Amino acid sequence: xxxxxxxxxxxxxxxxxxxxxxxxxxxxxxxxxxxxxxxxxxxxxxxxxxxxxxxxxxxxxxxxxxxxxxxxxxxxxxxxxxxxxxxxxxxxxxxxxxxxxxxxxxxxxxxxxxxxxxxxxxxxxxxxxxxxxxxxxxxxxxxxxxxxxxxxxxxxxxxxxxxxxxxxxxxxxxxxxxxxxxxxxxxxxxxxxxxxxxxxxxxxxxxxxxxxxxxxxxxxxxxxxxxxxxxxxxxxxxxxxxxxxxxxxxxxxxxxxxxxxxxxxxxxxxxxxxxxxxxxxxxxxxxxxxxxxxxxxxxxxxxxxxxxxxxxxxxxxxxxxxxxxxxxxxxxxxxxxxxxxxxxxxxxxxxxxxxxxxxxxxxxxxxxxxxxxxxxxxxxxxxxxxxxxxxxxxxxxxxxxxxxxxxxxxxxxxxxxxxxxxxxxxxxxxxxxxxxxxxxxxxxxxxxxxxxxxxxxxxxxxxxxxxxxxxxxxxxxxxxxxxxxxxxxxxxxxxxxxxxxxxxxxxxxxxxxxxxxxxxxxxxxxxxxxxxxxxxxxxxxxxxxxxxxxxxxxxxxxxxxxxxxxxxxxxxxxxxxxxxxxxxxxxxxxxxxxxxxxxxxxxxxxxxxxxxxxxxxxxxxxxxxxxxxxxxxxxxxxxxxxxxxxxxxxxxxxxxxxxxxxxxxxxxxxxxxxxxxxxxxxxxxxxxxxxx
Amino acid sequence: xxxxxxxxxxxxxxxxxxxxxxxxxxxxxxxxxxxxxxxxxxxxxxxxxxxxxxxxxxxxxxxxxxxxxxxxxxxxxxxxxxxxxxxxxxxxxxxxxxxxxxxxxxxxxxxxxxxxxxxxxxxxxxxxxxxxxxxxxxxxxxxxxxxxxxxxxxxxxxxxxxxxxxxxxxxxxxxxxxxxxxxxxxxxxxxxxxxxxxxxxxxxxxxxxxxxxxxxxxxxxxxxxxxxxxxxxxxxxxxxxxxxxxxxxxxxxxxxxxxxxxxxxxxxxxxxxxxxxxxxxxxxxxxxxxxxxxxxxxxx
Numbered sequence: 001x002x003x004x005x006x007x008x009x010x011x012x013x014x015x016x017x018x019x020x021x022x023x024x025x026x027x028x029x030x031x032x033x034x035x036x037x038x039x040x041x042x043x044x045x046x047x048x049x050x051x052x053x054x055x056x057x058x059x060x061x062x063x064x065x066x067x068x069x070x071x072x073x074x075x076x077x078x079x080x081x082x083x084x085x086x087x088x089x090x091x092x093x094x095x096x097x098x099x100x101x102x103x104x105x106x107x108x109x110x111x112x113x114x115x116x117x118x119x120x121x122x123x124x125x126x127x128x129x130x131x132x133x134x135x136x137x138x139x140x141x142x143x144x145x146x147x148x149x150x151x152x153x154x155x156x157x158x159x160x161x162x163x164x165x166x167x168x169x170x171x172x173x174x175x176x177x178x179x180x181x182x183x184x185x186x187x188x189x190x191x192x193x194x195x196x197x198x199x200x201x202x203x204x205x206x207x208x209x210x211x212x213x214x215x216x217x218x219x220x221x222x223x224x225x226x227x228x229x230x231x232x233x234x235x236x237x238x239x240x241x242x243x244x245x246x247x248x249x250x251x252x253x254x255x256x257x258x259x260x261x262x263x264x265x266x267x268x269x270x271x272x273x274x275x276x277x278x279x280x281x282x283x284x285x286x287x288x289x290x291x292x293x294x295x296x297x298x299x300x301x302x303x304x305x306x307x308x309x310x311x312x313x314x315x316x317x318x319x320x321x322x323x324x325x326x327x328x329x330x331x332x333x334x335x336x337x338x339x340x341x342x343x344x345x346x347x348x349x350x351x352x353x354x355x356x357x358x359x360x361x362x363x364x365x366x367x368x369x370x371x372x373x374x375x376x377x378x379x380x381x382x383x384x385x386x387x388x389x390x391x392x393x394x395x396x397x398x399x400x401x402x403x404x405x406x407x408x409x410x411x412x413x414x415x416x417x418x419x420x421x422x423x424x425x426x427x428x429x430x431x432x433x434x435x436x437x438x439x440x441x442x443x444x445x446x447x448x449x450x451x452x453x454x455x456x457x458x459x460x461x462x463x464x465x466x467x468x469x470x471x472x473x474x475x476x477x478x479x480x481x482x483x484x485x486x487x488x489x490x491x492x493x494x495x496x497x498x499x500x501x502x503x504x505x506x507x508x509x510x511x512x513x514x515x516x517x518x519x520x521x522x523x524x525x526x527x528x529x530x531x532x533x534x535x536x537x538x539x540x541x542x543x544x545x546x547x548x549x550x551x552x553x554x555x556x557x558x559x560x561x562x563x564x565x566x567x568x569x570x571x572x573x574x575x576x577x578x579x580x581x582x583x584x585x586x587x588x589x590x591x592x593x594x595x596x597x598x599x600x601x602x603x604x605x606x607x608x609x610x611x612x613x614x615x616x617x618x619x620x621x622x623x624x625x626x627x628x629x630x631x632x633x634x635x636x637x638x639x640x641x642x643x644x645x646x647x648x649x650x651x652x653x654x655x656x657x658x659x660x661x662x663x664x665x666x667x668x669x670x671x672x673x674x675x676x677x678x679x680x681x682x683x684x685x686x687x688x689x690x691x692x
Numbered sequence: 693x694x695x696x697x698x699x700x701x702x703x704x705x706x707x708x709x710x711x712x713x714x715x716x717x718x719x720x721x722x723x724x725x726x727x728x729x730x731x732x733x734x735x736x737x738x739x740x741x742x743x744x745x746x747x748x749x750x751x752x753x754x755x756x757x758x759x760x761x762x763x764x765x766x767x768x769x770x771x772x773x774x775x776x777x778x779x780x781x782x783x784x785x786x787x788x789x790x791x792x793x794x795x796x797x798x799x800x801x802x803x804x805x806x807x808x809x810x811x812x813x814x815x816x817x818x819x820x821x822x823x824x825x826x827x828x829x830x831x832x833x834x835x836x837x838x839x840x841x842x843x844x845x846x847x848x849x850x851x852x853x854x855x856x857x858x859x860x861x862x863x864x865x866x867x868x869x870x871x872x873x874x875x876x877x878x879x880x881x882x883x884x885x886x887x888x889x890x891x892x893x894x895x896x897x898x899x900x901x902x903x904x905x906x907x908x909x910x911x912x913x914x915x916x917x918x919x920x921x922x923x924x925x926x927x928x929x930x931x932x933x934x935x936x937x938x939x940x941x942x943x944x945x946x947x948x949x950x951x952x953x954x955x956x957x958x959x960x961x962x963x964x965x966x967x968x969x970x971x972x973x974x975x976x977x978x979x980x981x982x983x984x985x986x987x988x989x990x991x992x
Contacts, residue, residue, distance in 0.1 A: 102776045102777050102778075
């Protein structure tokens with residue numbers, strides 16, 4: 001069984017170093033034609049502003065509609081019409097809250113009849129005021145009552161004969177929305193849908209077209225009206241679902257699509273051909289949308305070069321701004337995927353990336369509700385870089401360009417690749433960052449926007465040398481980094497407290513609450529990486545000068561340091577910025593481009609265990625049995641149904657078993673001298689129980 | 693003589709004891725009665741409105757009982773008390789000859805503490821809904837809750853109260869039983885519905901279908917024999933659509949998988965073949981599987 005041990009949630013949250021395989025999709029939908037912002041949000045915002053204006057309040061003073069507050073203000077103004085309107089509105093809202101709200105007292109039949117009676121009175125009142133100063137508000141109130149009463153046909157008639165002639169206000173928009181709903185309930189769903197689409201009422205469209213988003217449905221709508229307002233909604237939904245089908249076939253990027261059933265290849269290709277035909281027929285006002293659909297579907301299921309041709313044409317075709325941007329983003333993606341790297345591609349890409357990053361800035365600056373996570377341009381850029389560009393430049397031997405692209409989109413791959421790449425490659429990237437005089441337009445642009453901290457790079461280069469036990473070279477780079485850099489690191493709290501000379505097999509250095517110091521109060525005495533490197537270098541340099549027991553003691557001391565700075569040790573921060581809760585202790589030695597210090601510790605302990613000194617030998621043998629130096633456990637456990645507990649099954653072939661056996665043999669030579677840390681060790685006690 | 697009298701007394705005592713035992717057993721049997729044999733469906737939408745496909749489905753598969761979700765009970769953040777949510781509306785009349793079994797889903801956090809009067813309010817609301825909408829012939833109430841070891845005691849105490857309230861209205865009580873709940877003592881209800889869906893870990897959907905996978909059912913099979921409560925079984929026919937990081941994922945169980953699980957559980961406990969429910973009635977679900985599959989699922 002895997003043993004995932006949470007070393008530090010804190011470390012995981014600050015710098016999740018090994019979470020490269022973490023959950024982050026780059027497979028965002030690129031086919032976006034439609035503004036999915038909720039109609040309701042827009043309406044709420046405007047009506048709220050109207051009330052604020054009427055009450056003469058500051059926006060920070062207004063929380064929500066309160067009838068009493070408005071009535072008081074209206075009375076103060078002598079506005080009798082507003083008083084009667086708000087009174088009736090309030091009655092309607094109470095009825096609506098009974099209908100839509102939830103409470104334990106479910107209405108009786110009589111109460112339902114009473115509610116209908118109240119609504120009829122309000123309805124009658126509202127109808128009598130549709131020629132008053134507040135005609136739009138009263139007309140809306142009339143339609144709302146009809147809606148609750150299920151009198152949809154009357155709403156259709158009222159809108160068509162009266163309300164549609166009112167001036168443009170938010171109340172008119174709301175009436176039109178109720179009218180669209182009434183149309184769908186009176187057999188004119190197609191017309192209703194068109195209005196929902198024009199209004200951007202995405203939620204209503206989703207409900208209305210819940211089961212009607214196939215190629216056939218789209219074709220039928222198109223044949224009725226080539227410029228029907230629901231077509232962008234339907235097409236967007238279709239194409240993005242086709243992407244799901246493609247991903248299922250290609251096991252692309254995101255697991256779990258095995259269960260997608262919606263759109264299959266054949267249907268997607270029919271749609272692609274149809275979209276191309278629509279463009280050719282020239283009846284549509286938005287060929288950019290259809291051309292982009294043909295391009296993207298061909299890219300997935302057809303000929304990628306044909307896809308590029310369609311994308312090129314769609315980019316320059318007519319459509320809404322959103323459609324044209326979508327076509328442009330798709331063109332970047334497809335062209336990057338199809339064409340080999342060249343100076344021309346680099347030049348064009350530079351312009352396209354400039355455009356995308358400018359759009360991202362605009363997008364970020366928009367005042368969006370917190371749940372609006374559309375971020376189209378950000379997602380487009382992220383997908384283009386991750387799925388196409390980075391890999392392409394990497395394959396062409398331009399690793400630094402690939403890294404700069406990751407940096408451009410703020411990708412976690414940037415940090416991750418930097419951390420795991422060979423030190424020589426990192427030195428090349430460092431030179432790339434420093435050299436501002438290249439004649440490649442793309443590289444120049446990427447460098448101009450690159451966010452890289454010189455201290456962080458120097459620290460990482462130095463640390464990479466330490467990971468290879470090249471202490472002297474590492475110290476040279478770490479010397480360039482100011483102490484404050486380390487004070488601000490997430491691991492500073494550990495570095496502040498933990499020591500590399502503590503034997504990890506005897507004492508763990510858990511961080512208790514009292515050791516936790518706020519970030520801004522941490523003052524490290526020295527660069528923890530450099531200080532450790534200097535100490536180990538000194539111990540190593542003296543090793544070959546020593547002889548006999550003194551040498552063996554030095555081996556043991558070095559083993560303690562190696563075990564501590566290994567990722568399994570408490571001082572993991574010497575070589576890494578963080579440690580994930582997903583770190584697998586059974587397979588700990590898989591970090592690329594670094595030595596296994598656990599293995600080095602074992603090697604040193606092996607020498608120390610030859611000591612003639614009982615205590616040193618005991619310590620060394622005990623250390624060799626330490627769980628984190630033995631990925632192969634001395635036992636396996638198996639559930640015993642009869643016992644109702646796990647059963648221990650010794651594995652004599654495992655190294656830990658052999659080490660425990662050696663320790664046991666050593667203890668038997670002087671039973672009275674066994675140290676407490678040995679006799680109290682639960683694993684050792686279990687081992688003795690099962691040793692045969 | 694003394695020996696004979698003693699024997700007579702012993703014999704009479706034994707007879708009395710056996711009679712008492714028989715009475716007790718009979719009473720015990722009456723206490724728990726399983727769902728009558730036959731076919732049923734869950735109805736889990738917020739508006740009661742059947743289309744022609746759904747009506748035909750009920751007829752074709754001889755479905756005469758519908759477990760209809762009336763409302764959910766969720767915690768109200770403002771009052772820290774449970775409140776009803778997503779109450780069904782009735783847009784079309786109940787079809788003839790169908791027994792409605794009102795079903796109430798209660799979120800587990802409602803059972804983290806005891807809530808005064810909750811059982812009475814819940815039963816009263818169900819009864820009032822029946823009355824307001826002229827739903828007649830209701831003989832049962834079902835409670836659905838994903839209770840855990842932490843909430844089980846509170847939930848069972850709540851069920852006792854619901855049962856007592858329901859009796860006043862001549863309603864018997866049933867509850868859903870999830871696989872992990874098989875390892876716990878049985879709830880105080882007349883029978884349970886073994887939920888053979890939502891069996892997997894939604895986080896690990898790339899490895900196993902979270903709706904149903906026989907490998908997830910297998911570890912719980914051993915509890916079936918000793919689970920001392922009459923059980924009906926419910927199988928999934930729905931698709932679970934969800935969006936993860938902007939990607940739409942849909943989980944659908946293969947017909948073969950449903951039937952494999954059916955065979956697995958029925959082999960272990962024969963009475964699980966008697967009363968069968970599918971989750972849930974919907975045209976899409978009906979069209980998702982062919983008639984033969986439905987016949988196989990409903991095969992007794």
